[in-house]
Amino acid sequence: MVLPALADLQQPALAQALQAKLDHKTKPLGSLGRLEALALQLGLVLGTEAPQLEQPQLLVFAGDHGLAARGVSAYPSDVTWQMVENFLAGGACVSVLARQHGMALTVVDCGVAHDFGTAGPPQDADGPLGGQRGHEVPSVGAHSTPRAQLHHAKIAPGTADSLSGPAMTTAQCAQAIANGRALVKSLPGNAVLLGEMGIGNTSAASLLLAHLAQLDIADCTGAGTGLDAAAVQRKTTILRDVLQRHADVTDPLAALAAFGGFEMATMLGAVWQAADERRVVLVDGFITSAVVLVAHAIDARVLQRCVFAHRSGERGHALMLHHLGAQPLLDLGLRLGEGSGAALAWPLLQSACAVLRDMASFASAGVSGKV
């Protein structure tokens, strides 16, 4: 598999112009703190002094994990497909937040162990990506809402057990990445928000963190959906064995194939395509950050496009952010996934752009400078 090299978005002249623009706004120098760094980054990603976020795409990648059968999660695997239905019906947290922000929500079946069927004629089918199923969202929310779409990009009904062998084959991994790239390519807008659903996928994320950042698996393993201390111990023991099983893996993509899951490989493709197209990538929590960790291991310039929405309450996420040198926007103890943290942080990105575009300068507003 060949992923295109990413362009370096360091643009000294534009960075200087953006900083000067921020510094001349009617506010004490630097007084918008982290929001100013965010505005600068968004300007650099979108290549303009007046960045405007357009048609944000909230993508929830879903897949099942063979390892889940070993009891690494507090919930049964059936919850993956049930939550996909919940996303489509408009009842999940991310559904509610997508409505709040008037944001398009696409749920991607990357490898859920369930047959969702294909409702209606395949009018939305687009070749190898498969068709889409649209659901009208019930009118529980106060806001007008684009309907949530199910996008069919299933590799297989769940990955293999990563304790017995790689979670997926090299070919499956490549196909999932290609699916993710094609999906983003087909979508409008200049920003993607990453979300995921997959019972067992905190295990995959913990494994990737321990493997790629060379950390002790115990420091990388948390309660996931709500394991108690004894169950976290058991989970850690299993993950230590899985890690050992694939200790000879060196390539980041081989690590992804070894540990899973299909939703993470598909997301990696989406991240890469978005990065290649200079879309803003808003990263959610532990699992989506693990995908960015893989991308970072391939080409660190991917981080130039990534905004980290929040520091999750899931053990390991703080370590992962530290490893990536990432400063998240929120720190609210969230540990839900689905893209919920990304959606919660989204208005801050809009604010950063609005400040850059619309605030007056000292000169234009006739406001005095420092004495």
Next chain:
Amino acid sequence: MVLPALADLQQPALAQALQAKLDHKTKPLGSLGRLEALALQLGLVLGTEAPQLEQPQLLVFAGDHGLAARGVSAYPSDVTWQMVENFLAGGACVSVLARQHGMALTVVDCGVAHDFGTAGPPQDADGPLGGQRGHEVPSVGAHSTPRAQLHHAKIAPGTADSLSGPAMTTAQCAQAIANGRALVKSLPGNAVLLGEMGIGNTSAASLLLAHLAQLDIADCTGAGTGLDAAAVQRKTTILRDVLQRHADVTDPLAALAAFGGFEMATMLGAVWQAADERRVVLVDGFITSAVVLVAHAIDARVLQRCVFAHRSGERGHALMLHHLGAQPLLDLGLRLGEGSGAALAWPLLQSACAVLRDMASFASAGVSGKV
């Protein structure tokens, strides 16, 4: 002056119902972290299991400070009125954020040393509160915008020098509080966002913190709009003298009158009225928190209604929040004031309510529970 006692909003039955509702939503228990506590609080303030925020009022209280003449700020006092004009013209940060959120913005002249006039017939005049001046906001923003209003409630053109005596008389303080109460009473909606503008007002806030929380003034004094280290030293020395000058003050309102300013006294009235009416009060940064500190010293139940938007970069704010036992939502190093932090945090309150109102339960969505 008599302020009405505030009702106790502890409602064990409602709190239990709200918690049960949150716990049955389709998400792992507690996985929305701080957002769940926020949802619970908003339900308790608004007295419902399905809270809905309506017609939020962003109020920017402006006033000048006699102490500013002693050089406690990096900017001249003229910046206060110039920024008021900037708020009204739509070019300030808070203007941009109010537009982003489609939020009504009222700028209150509580005691700015400038004559803003009264444009047009006084059709909006409402008795002792004075008239209002509406400004059409320029079409720089992408969103439809209610016009910003200037509300006339000037006590005097700036407070007296608090090093020479009280910043305001008891009567002035009482009038300012009455103005703030009448203003909120006249406004629709069930939420207020607090903002302020006043060159010199970080000094007043530092003084109130040191006085009411019995802290060393050096720990309470920061760079404000951007003093260098030497200037912060000089500011601290001046504030220490002011504090000493009013060391015999014991009553919280007398402390407010001693240290100022008019914008803070007017804001206190607004906070009290909002609290009395069970509106949600979204607190911004160092100065607005200082007003809540005064309110808290009078009746700690005011905190039941207060949501703290962020931890400011201004020295002293972390101490103040700690003294109040307050957990802010954001921590972005903001130190602008104007209500900008409150406006940035606002969507999180809307999200918390939406989660409580619109998310499906495990039962309603047919999602399996824990194994």
